[in-house]
Amino acid sequence: MIHSINPYTDKKIYSFSELTDEEVSLKTDRADDAFSTWKNTSLEERAKLMFNAAKVLREHKTDYAKTISMEMGKPVKQAVAEIEKCAWVCEYYAENAEPFLADESIVTDAHKSYAKFEPLGVILAVMPWNYPFWQVFRFAAPALMAGNAAVLKHASSVMKSGNNIQEVFEKAGFPKNLFQNLIIGSSKVEKVITNKKIKAVTLTGSQPAGSAVASAAGREIKKSVLELGGNNAFIVLNDADLDAAVDVGINARYQNAGQSCIAAKRLLLQEGIADAFMEKYLERVKALKSGDPLDESTYIGVMASESHAVELEMQVGISVKMGAKVLTGGKRDKAYFPPTVITDVTAEMPVFKEETFGPIMAVKTFKTVDEAIAISNNSSFGLGVSLFTKDIAKAEELVSRFDEGAVFINELVKSDPRLPFGGIKKSGFGRELGIFGIREFVNIKTVFIQK
Template sequence: MIHSINPYTGEKIYSFTPLSTKEISEKIDEADLVQKEWKKTSFRERAKLMTKAAEVLKKRKKAYGEVISKEMGKPITQAIAEVEKCAWVCEYYAENAASFLKDEFIETDAQKSYVSYNSLGVVLAVMPWNYPFWQVFRFAAPALMAGNAGVLKHASSVMKSANNIQEVFEEAGFPKGLFQNLVIGSDKVESVIKNKKIKAVTLTGSKPAGSAVAGVAAQEIKKAVLELGGNNAFIVLDDADLEKAVDVGVNARYQNTGQSCIAAKRLLLQEDIAEAYLEKYVEKVKKLKSGNPLEGDTYIGVLAREGLAKDIEKQVNDSVKMGAKLLLGGERKGAYYAPTIITDVTDEMPVFKEETFGPVIAVKTFKTFEEAIEISNNSEFGLGVSIFSKNINKVLENVSKFEEGAVFINELVKSDPRLPFGGIKTSGFGRELSSFGIKEFVNIKTVYVK
């Protein structure tokens, strides 16, 4: 059985019977059959249904948000906001998919030559627990609008949310079988990728999971998109608006209880303002309310599992043993880990070198902007970076020096349906969202008429 356990109460709240090998095959066969008809539909027909999906999400945002909170501990206001964001991505692709995928005529010596964008077929999505709705919808909305079918292997701890996502598409009127949640464990992923009717795979998750999935996809010569971890730097220069940089900086690290690939995990402060900034930052973090994720004023919930809290506890404790200073926090109780600020950090400490997937920030100072860029780039990851400064031109002149998939100036790194999202280095490859994301799972076909 696959169980969902409430990380705040420890209570087993949902149980699911895993699919048999035969049932998995039958569901993929169904998706393949339905997709062959779905790809013939017009963008107008697809958009009508995708808009309806957005309506379903808005109508049920509180109920779906409550399930998210119970399954993985996200504070309820943030869980509801996540569902609302999913409605936005559905509306965005309903409005824009047709223009993104229209034939693109190119002048050559041919009588006519152009590029057309055709669906691939059935795409497997392997998704994590930290944003159980958003991670799926930012794949599903463009994939379905492009004429594909989707099968989902979600994290075992959020299987009720996974079923709810399938429910959204079915209630919106999409053909039954076009989007399906596969109730399976990780041990079945390889065989699903190897199924001849699966044409591509996308994964959001850890480096080991991404490496394993991409390896199987490569063996099968199938397209893969990976959105993996991050160790984002949050850089504050000495001319920054400190009040704004503090407000945004706290949110950038501690929202979703720090369980985000794009969270600001390394706080880099220019020496002249480091003390003043930290004083304000610590005071703001102290005011964050920890508690029951289902209470509306809770900002810090629990981590999704006690084991995750133990992992981050070890990273902090090992760093302290290496000489780091605990400025705030550092306590764990079950799956709860207190908001933590750690200073006197060196490059080799776990809290700086590794991804910390929880409410912990590592603080390091620098003398010059050039040094900050060097520190930021000193990571195996390359997902995103935030820089705070009033001298925007100076920052823009240095954007190309950052080894990241995204550079945000005077703002936290975030995903937006209108902009491509993804990283480089061990943060993955490929892009989600915008016109780039919808073109990841299409056949870019050259047509030439002499």
């Protein structure tokens, strides 16, 4: 059995019978059967159904948000925003898939030559618990609009959310079996990848999980896209608007209790503004309201499980033994971990070197911009960076010096349906969202015609 445990109450809320290998194989066969028809369905009809999916999401957003909050502890107000974002990505690809997938003419010595974009087949999505709807929809909306089918292996702790997502597509009128949630544990993923009906795999999750999935896909010579961890720097220069930087910096680290790959985890402050910034920042952090995730006024809920809080406490404890100073927070209460700020950190401390998947901000000062860039780039991850300054021209000159998948100036790093999303180094490879996301799982076919 697979269980969902409410991390706030520590009570079991849902139980699911795990599928047998034969049942998984049958579901994959059915997805492939659905694909055989769906790939020939017009983009106009696909778009109509995807608009329907957005409508279903909005009509049921209160119920879906409650499920998210109960399964992984996200404050319900933030969970509603997650559902709204899923509706947005559905509408975005419904509106833009046709131009994104249109044949691209290429001038050669042929009478006519062009590239066509055709679907691959059944795509396996291995998805995490931290954004249980959004992580799936940012893959599913472009993949289905491109003409693919999909099977989902969701995190075991959020299987009800996985079933709800399948329900969205069914209520929207998509062909039966085109999108299916596979109720299986992680031990069965490799066998699913080897299934001949699976043509590619995408994973959002940890570095070990990504390595395992990419290895299995590589052995089968199947395309994979990985969106893994991050250790994003949030850099504030002396000329920055401090009030704006503090406002954004709070959300950049503490929304979803810091359980985000693209959250700001290393706060780098230029010496001239460090004291003034920290005075404002600490005041805001201490004022964040913690409590029941189902309470509309709660900003910080709980970790998705007590084990995650234990890991955070260990990272803090080791860093303190190495000389770090905790300004606020740092001690868990069961699955709750308070908003935490740590200073006097060095590059080798866990809270600075590793990904802290929770509400911990590690703070370090720097003298020059060159030093800030060097500190930021000194990471095995490369997902994104935020840079705050009023000198926009100078900031744009610095963009190419950051080893990242994204650079956000005067804003937190975030995913947006219109922009490519993904990282480099151990943050993964491939891109989701935008025109690049819909073209990840297609056959780019060359057509050459000579008279």
